[in-house]
Structure formats: C-alpha cells, structure tokens
Amino acid sequence: MSADRTFVIVGAGHAGGRAAQAMRQYGFDGRILLIGKEPHIPYERPPLSKELIVTDAGLEAGLEKVRLHEAAWYAENRIELIAGTAATALDAAAKTVGLADGRTIGFDRLMLTTGARVRTLPVPGAGLDGVFYLRTIEDSETIRAHISAGTRVAVIGGGFIGLEIAGSAVKRGAEVAVLEAADRPMGRSVAPEVSEWFARMHRDRGVDLRLGISIAAIEGNGSATGIRLGDGSVVPAEVVVIGIGILPNVEIAQAAGLAVDNGIVVDDRGRTSHPDIYAAGDVANQPNAFTGRRLRLESYQNAQDQAAAVARNLCGADEAYEDSLWVWSDQHDVNLQMTGAPEAWDSLVWRGDPDEGRFTVFYLAGGRIVAVNTVNNGREMRPARMMMESGKAFEVDALADTSVKLLKLARG
C-alpha cells in the first residue's frame, strides 16, 4: 500500500516510536523517517524518576530497560531513524522539513511528536552545580549519580515527578525535602483529602514536605548548598531537583503557521490546521470526548494510544481517538492510579481503609462517577473505569462495600 509515499515523524520519543510501529502494523509500505533530537532509539520515560534513580543501572543498561524496541527493529521494519538530529524548520506549503545537519526532507504526510521540555525556575542560583531537571535518560543518570546515603536533596515541586524523585531518593538513603508552592501536593490532579493522605505518607517515610512556600534563591558558591525560602529560612541541600512542569515543544509548528494554543491544536483525528500534518503525544492539544473540552495530556497512555490512532489516520484510517484518561505514579512503595477528570465533584466515596494503605476513591457528581483513584489497589482500576465510562449512577453504599466485587457492579 502506498509504496511510493513518504511519511516523516518528527520527535523520536514514546509517541514517535509508537507511531512508526502503528504505521507498519496498519500496512503502510512506503518510506518512514523518524527524526529525533536525542542520540538514542525511542524510550519510555516513566522509569526515569522511579527504578532508574533507585538502581545503579548506568546509562547503557538503563536504556536497554526502557527502550520501546531493540535497535535492530528499526532496520527490520524499514524505519529510517535519524537520531541526534533536530528538525529545525518546517515548510508546510512545500511539505519539507529542514534538519540541523542541513538536510531537507520532503514528505507526503508529517506527524509531529515533539513532546515537551521542562519548565525552568527563574531564581538566583538556578545555574549552580548540583541543580537538576529531569526529562531525559541522561538527566536521570546524572541525578542518580549525585545521590547516595546521607545526601541532602531538595526537590522543588510537589507534583508527580517531584514526589516520585523524593521517594526514589529516600530509597537511596538520602535526606529529602520537598518544597511545594501550593497548600497541598498533586493539587491539580487529586482531591484535597487524597493529597492529605499522600502528604502524610511522604512525611511518615521521612520526607520533609513543606507546603505553601516560595523560593527566593538557590544558595551556593559554584555548587548548591541550600535553598533560601521567601521567609528567609534556608533548607540545606547539595542536590536540588526542580520539577515544576513542562512546556510543549511547539516552535517548529508555530513558525510554520500551524494553529498553536497550549500545544499544537489538532482535531479528534489528530490532524493539525494543515491537512497533511498531524500531531500526537505531550505536544498535541486534542478535543476530549470524555470531558467535553480540549486537553493536552501528559501521560504514557496518551503517548502510546493516541500516537497509534493518529498514525493510522495518516495511513488512511478515519478514527477518532477517545481517552478516558488514565495515569499512574509510584511514590515510595505506593502505587497511585487515576482515571477520569477530577475537576468538579460533589462527594467522595472511600472504599477500603486508608490507614491500611490500600483503597479506592470514587469522585461522584450527581451520582455519576467522574474520576477514580486507586492507591495500592490497581486491580480495581479496570472495573472502576468500566463503571465510570458507563455513565450509570451507583449506590454509595455499594461502592463503599468491599465485600461486593467491583466487577460485579460494573457488569450489573
């Protein structure tokens, strides 16, 4: 099928790698070029803040653990991987991509999976040695190499990445502080009551979690020695990891005149404002049927499944991508899974005993489930998700009753 056509994918991360795979699985027989700025084959990022910080794998062995496919897979599937080379220009009218090495590549269809980069913190001292951000496998390896027993680590940002790093650093024997500007951790993602449970859990495991703080400066002379807070106090730290969110890599799309608004604007098929250019993954801002509004999702599942669906659309399918939102985070020995959109709810139903560290929380609006959290209770996620997606109303007593299997409720 279409043997004389060329599809170019810019961004060889999770979404880009899965897109190339999905194109071949769909039967596209033409040329596929996968262009990536990082000098690696595509890999998955979730372990970078978790097991790769904890274990002393090293860069090569770490990459081996997280790669999407082994290196030979690309040649076997005739995926022309151009690694270590950024795409620097896009001419949408001429349908060409310019690369940093001077090459210009023409395409019939283009998929942008350029992902995101870390948001930086503009405070004095942010450039000192010992101050790190985490996005790439090199970042993970550098952070790991700087943390050992007794290292004082300050994590700025109490979102998923910051809290995961905190848990991993504790496992390495570090003394860890987490400094969060809001009055609770994971404030954009879970209910205040769930944040409160996690705050306690981190403190119980030795993390000095400070909320509602502001950062005045990172102190040090060459290397970081601590963080000066807005109230003048200093949190000592040799290692500072900043995890305050990410920014979508929209620049080449924007310069090419594509619609951009908190990411590259796409329709439910993943098509941008240009009919032959598509986008997926962390960079794409797509209508979401479940929430009824546009979302730019920053999750593994989205990078995996949205990219595959959009890649099939490049090949000729006409498939709307629908995502009811699923994301997980591992902090210390705690697995948190979340589905749905916890934006507005009128009650929470707790299922299981929070003091025992294994439970499920349903977020209800008008009797309907709009979001679910499972804590060390991942086996309830699938039926809970089915129940949420059914749109049905459930009895509060039945939801809270652990003697009633969720699968039974889901199928009932």
Ligand SMILES: Cc1cc2nc3c(=O)[nH]c(=O)nc-3n(C[C@H](O)[C@H](O)[C@H](O)COP(=O)(O)OP(=O)(O)OC[C@H]3O[C@@H](n4cnc5c(N)ncnc54)[C@H](O)[C@@H]3O)c2cc1C
């Ligand atoms: C440390 C960490 C832990 C995470 N943990 C979880 C988790 O537990 N659960 C979960 O659901 N999600 C997690 N995520 C999020 C998940 O990894 C991302 O949503 C996913 O990686 C997004 O994939 P992507 O391909 O869209 O973007 P990316 O993975 O960012 O890949 C984009 C690629 O494009 C490249 N690129 C950018 N611009 C250009 C250009 N102009 N030319 C060429 N190449 C370019 C980039 O260098 C990068 O390699 C985590 C992320 C991180 C960083």
